[in-house]
Amino acid sequence: MKLRIAAALAVGIVLIGILAWPVVAPATPFGTVTFIQSGPIEVVKAVAIIVPVAFFAGFLGCLVSWPYGREIGVLSAPAGLAVWAVRTGSMADLLRLIPAAPQRQAVYAALKWEGLLWLAVVAAGFCGVLLAQKITTKKPQSPADQKTQVLTVNAVINAFLAVVVSVIIAHICISLFAKDVQMPDSQLGSVFAQPAIGQIVFAVALSFGIAAFAAKRFLDAGYIWPIAATAVLTFVAMSISDKSNLLQYMANQWPAAFFGRALSAILPVQLIAFGALGALAGYWLAVRHNYWRRHHEK
Numbered sequence: 001m002k003l004r005i006a007a008a009l010a011v012g013i014v015l016i017g018i019l020a021w022p023v024v025a026p027a028t029p030f031g032t033v034t035f036i037q038s039g040p041i042e043v044v045k046a047v048a049i050i051v052p053v054a055f056f057a058g059f060l061g062c063l064v065s066w067p068y069g070r071e072i073g074v075l076s077a078p079a080g081l082a083v084w085a086v087r088t089g090s091m092a093d094l095l096r097l098i099p100a101a102p103q104r105q106a107v108y109a110a111l112k113w114e115g116l117l118w119l120a121v122v123a124a125g126f127c128g129v130l131l132a133q134k135i136t137t138k139k140p141q142s143p144a145d146q147k148t149q150v151l152t153v154n155a156v157i158n159a160f161l162a163v164v165v166s167v168i169i170a171h172i173c174i175s176l177f178a179k180d181v182q183m184p185d186s187q188l189g190s191v192f193a194q195p196a197i198g199q200i201v202f203a204v205a206l207s208f209g210i211a212a213f214a215a216k217r218f219l220d221a222g223y224i225w226p227i228a229a230t231a232v233l234t235f236v237a238m239s240i241s242d243k244s245n246l247l248q249y250m251a252n253q254w255p256a257a258f259f260g261r262a263l264s265a266i267l268p269v270q271l272i273a274f275g276a277l278g279a280l281a282g283y284w285l286a287v288r289h290n291y292w293r294r295h296h297e298k
Helices: 002-019 040-064 069-087 091-096 101-136 153-177 197-219 224-241 244-253 268-297
Strands: 182-185 189-193
Touching: 002 040, 002 069, 040 069, 040 101, 069 101, 069 197, 069 268, 091 101, 101 224, 101 244, 101 268, 153 197, 153 224, 197 224, 197 268, 224 268
Parallel strands: none
Antiparallel strands: 182 189
16 A cells, blocks of 8 residues: 555656656746746646646556555645645745835735646646546446435535635644744734745645544545645635735835745645645545544444
């Protein structure tokens, strides 16, 4: 099982993280992996390349982890994104090039939608897994064996609650875990330095792991909803960060490496990549925990 997991991760790392890196590679050594400085045509071209690569990564990740491809192959796409999220420059590197507060506000306003693009890459990988799983299925199930899922009001409410709960838990946990050097401030109380990439990986993955664990444990929700919550949290975090009065104050009083909120220092690609991996880990931990509880009670 460990070899299957390693193989699925390796597929995503090689196909997306390494081979597709030139598509998103910044022009400067400390540049950030983001589309905010690209025109609409360049964004469409990049997505047209990245999405099929992610789809194939998920497809191949499912095959190399057979017969548990549907459960393990979903790791491939977020693993590839995680390589980009590690190699990218930081949010501080991006803001150093944009000293004026109005321009920084425009950057945050654009970044809040970028989470949907990175989530589309993860979703493409999942679609590749589903196709591979369908192809490798030996025989179709009989109608009596098939489990039909009816979309009910309760299912919709449960999914909505899973997303909301995941966003709230991840927001609180990342705000606690992603703090670097903290400096006192007369108006904000304190400001936070740009966290290192290792701390961002730890904070985002652990936070969404906790969120997915709670969603599965108490709502019996799948990992899809905590992963979807990564894009919602990206939108929320960037919307909170683009307040003109806060950005004006930070631009006047503090260097670009300091932020009024911890989430303001994390790029969308980092939230989506590490959040998806953490959500998958948290979901399966909850599955094992539920299995242990049932047998322990017996």
